[in-house]
Amino acid sequence: MNVSIIGGTGSEGFGLALRLAKAGNHVTIGSRSQEKGAASAAEARRILGGQTAVDGTTNQEAAAAEVAFVTVPFEGQAEIYRSIKDRVRPGSIVVDCTSPLATAVGGRAWHVVRPWHGSAAEQAKAILDPAVRIVAAFHTIPGESLQDLEHDMESDVLVCGSDAEAKATVGSLIDEIPNLRWVDAGDLTQARITETLTALMISINRRYKIRDAAIRITGRDSWGSPGSSS
Amino acid sequence: MNVSIIGGTGSEGFGLALRLAKAGNHVTIGSRSQEKGAASAAEARRILGGQTAVDGTTNQEAAAAEVAFVTVPFEGQAEIYRSIKDRVRPGSIVVDCTSPLATAVGGRAWHVVRPWHGSAAEQAKAILDPAVRIVAAFHTIPGESLQDLEHDMESDVLVCGSDAEAKATVGSLIDEIPNLRWVDAGDLTQARITETLTALMISINRRYKIRDAAIRITGRDSWGSPGSSS
Numbered sequence: 416m417n418v419s420i421i422g423g424t425g426s427e428g429f430g431l432a433l434r435l436a437k438a439g440n441h442v443t444i445g446s447r448s449q450e451k452g453a454a455s456a457a458e459a460r461r462i463l464g465g466q467t468a469v470d471g472t473t474n475q476e477a478a479a480a481e482v483a484f485v486t487v488p489f490e491g492q493a494e495i496y497r498s499i500k501d502r503v504r505p506g507s508i509v510v511d512c513t514s515p516l517a518t519a520v521g522g523r524a525w526h527v528v529r530p531w532h533g534s535a536a537e538q539a540k541a542i543l544d545p546a547v548r549i550v551a552a553f554h555t556i557p558g559e560s561l562q563d564l565e566h567d568m569e570s571d572v573l574v575c576g577s578d579a580e581a582k583a584t585v586g587s588l589i590d591e592i593p594n595l596r597w598v599d600a601g602d603l604t605q606a607r608i609t610e611t612l613t614a615l616m617i618s619i620n621r622r623y624k625i626r627d628a629a630i631r632i633t634g635r636d637s638w639g640s641p642g643s644s645s
Numbered sequence: 646m647n648v649s650i651i652g653g654t655g656s657e658g659f660g661l662a663l664r665l666a667k668a669g670n671h672v673t674i675g676s677r678s679q680e681k682g683a684a685s686a687a688e689a690r691r692i693l694g695g696q697t698a699v700d701g702t703t704n705q706e707a708a709a710a711e712v713a714f715v716t717v718p719f720e721g722q723a724e725i726y727r728s729i730k731d732r733v734r735p736g737s738i739v740v741d742c743t744s745p746l747a748t749a750v751g752g753r754a755w756h757v758v759r760p761w762h763g764s765a766a767e768q769a770k771a772i773l774d775p776a777v778r779i780v781a782a783f784h785t786i787p788g789e790s791l792q793d794l795e796h797d798m799e800s801d802v803l804v805c806g807s808d809a810e811a812k813a814t815v816g817s818l819i820d821e822i823p824n825l826r827w828v829d830a831g832d833l834t835q836a837r838i839t840e841t842l843t844a845l846m847i848s849i850n851r852r853y854k855i856r857d858a859a860i861r862i863t864g865r866d867s868w869g870s871p872g873s874s875s
Contacts, residue, residue, distance in 0.1 A: 525831060527838070529759075569863040573845075601755060601848035608757070608845045615803075615838045618831035619862060631861040632849060633799040 416588065419443040419480035421487065421495060423471075424455040427512060428486035430561025431553070432459055432469060437564065438591035441468040445477025452477070462564070478502035482584065484510045484553075485539065489528075490519035492535055496542040505546030508581045511536040511606075512553040514613035525618040527611045534606035536575065550576035550585045551606035554613045555630045556595070567594035570629035573612070574598065575605040598632050646818065649673040649710035651717065651725060653701075654685045657742060658716035660791025661783070662689055662699060667794065668821035671698040675707025682707070692794070708732035712814065714740045714783075719758075719765055720749035726772040735776035738811045741766040741836075742783040744843035755848040757841045764836035766805065780806035780815045781836035784843045785860045786825070797824035800859035803842070804828065805835040828862050 418435055420428045423444035436442040436459060444459065446452035449472055456471030463469070477483060478499035487495050492513045503509060513535035517526035532538045536551035543549065552574045560568050572589045574597050576582045586597035600609055612630065619628040648665055650658040653674035666672040666689060674689065676682035679702055686701030693699070707713060708729035717725050722743045733739060743765035747756035762768045766781035773779065782804045790798050802819045804827050806812045816827035830839055842860065849858040 525835070598849060599852045600845060601852060605755070605845065605848050608841045608848075611838045611841070615830060615835065618835050618838075619828060622829045622831060625864060627864045629863045631863050633859045633861050634855060634857045 416482060417441045417443070417480050418482045418484065418588065419445055419477035421445045421474045421477055421483055421485040421499060423477070423486065424451050425486055426558030427553070427556075427561065428484070428558075429455060429459070430558040431484055431486060431512075433462060433564060434561050434592045435588060436467050436469045437463055438588070440588070440591075442470075443477045443480060444469065444471040445474040446471065447474060449473050475499055475502050479504060480507065482508045482510065482588065484512060486512045486553075488519065489513050489515045489530075489535055493538060493542060496539050500543050503543055503547050505544055506548070508548045508550060508584060509539065509543065510550045510552050510585055511539045512551075513539070514554050514610050516614055525614045525621060527614045533604060534610050536603055536606040536610065540603065548576070548578040548581035549603060550574060550578070550581050551603060551609060552585060552589070552597075554609050555616055557616070557627055557629065560627050560629070568592070568629065569594055569631065571596050571598045571632050573600040573609045573630070575600050575603050575609055577602045646712060647671045647673070647710050648712045648714065648818065649675055649707035651675045651704045651707055651713055651715040651729060653707070653716065654681050655716055656788030657783070657786075657791065658714070658788075659685060659689070660788045661714055661716060661742075663692060663794060664791050664822045665818060666693055666697050666699045668818070670818070670821075673707045673710060674699065674701040675704040676701065677704060679703050704729055705732050709734060710737065712738045712740065712818065714742060715769065716742045716783075718749065719743050719745045719760075722765055723768060723772060726769050730773050733773055733777050735774055736778070738778045738780060738814060739769065739773065740780045740782050740815055741769045742781075743769070744784050744840045746844055755844045755851060757844045763834060764840050766833055766836040766840065770833065778806070778808040778811035779833060780804060780808070780811050781833060781839060782815060782819070782827075784840050785846055787846070787857050787859065790857045790859070798822070798859065799824055799861065801826050801828045801862050803830040803839045803860070805830045805833050805839055807832045
């Protein structure tokens with residue numbers, strides 16, 4: 416699949432680029448500057464080895480992908496969406512990975528602020544064309560763990576969205592990453608809860624002096640794969 | 646340990662009573678009426694067998710325990726706290742298990758409302774004597790799973806509070822329940838996040854037509870037991 420990462424030079428975005436490219440997808444890394452995008456793509460190819468399909472470009476160019484992941488800090492999120500809105504194709508899928516951490520306003524990373532629309536994902540939805548399908552995901556998956564290709568992650572990815580097909584498409588991309596599993600967490604408004612979990616993971620990381628707290632939903636073995644539920 | 650359950654005749658409270666009594670604690674079940682509390686206690690003794698130390702009384706009497714769990718719906722929470730505040734002893738521990746589900750105002754169980762104080766636990770804190778130590782916990786543990794004594798639960802209990810000793814005491818009670826583990830999720834304000842997870846679990850339950858979605862924090866094997874962190 417052709418996927419892109421808007422803000423793909425950051426820790427979360429670059430980690431996602433590596434994992435999605437390793438799984439066999441064609442990944443386009445977007446950045447504010449074409450040069451930075453291209454440099455990140457070269458670094459990804461170096462890490463992953465010769466045959467990997469990763470290229471780099473601007474966020475605007477990257478926004479035309481079939482599935483675009485948006486991994487930017489909350490303080491810049493609305494601006495980024497306004498800058499790409501004319502390039503995102505109706506019917507395409509945008510996966511918002513933003514967490515409204517209080518760091519956006521000089522606060523703590525284990526606190527959150529409340530976006531006016533309820534969640535960062537709903538703020539994205541308010542900016543983009545209504546025909547773009549928004550999915551919210553990856554809030555509990557640390558960028559460092561994504562980049563650490565030597566270690567499989569032991570996590571579920573909570574996926575919110577109001578378009579079941581878009582969620583399943585994103586879910587299939589998640590399931591291609593070894594040992595990650597997707598969980599359908601409900602419609603897009605549930606992102607009001609899942610986005611805050613980044614702050615909770617950071618709080619737990621602080622308490623235990625670790626860096627990779629993440630979440631598994633239990634009871635899973637008895638209820639099967641998420642795809643079987645709809 | 647002597648523990649009590651305020652609102653102990655409900656599903657979550659009764660389940661907690663069973664698990665804590667089975668682990669060897671003396672459990673007092675509180676209810677609005679002494680008769681209902683006594684009847685629930687008799688039922689708990691019947692389920693657990695002869696030697697079990699469970700008795701029943703009013704919420705007011707139950708509030709004098711060393712550790713009191715409060716398991717009441719959000720719409721009645723403030724009223725319950727006002728009714729017990731003179732009976733809760735300074736220095737004792739109150740474990741608030743309330744989730745501010747939107748059902749409190751006629752809404753959906755997978756939505757939440759925002760308490761004025763930030764969280765239900767902080768609302769409890771605002772009502773009780775400042776010398777009472779408030780801990781927030783058990784928001785992701787379904788009452789049905791607690792009551793199903795044939796099956797061990799496979800979950801972590803996220804524990805929030807600003808008194809480390811109180812959290813550790815509650816944590817030791819949690820660790821006595823087979824296969825539950827406690828996780829120090831931060832200070833009491835983190836309950837603003839953990840309390841909303843009840844709604845998220847309900848959303849996941851709805852999607853997959855299950856009843857027992859719960860949470861494990863991953864990475865745990867490498868960072869050990871919560872007690873070792875402080």
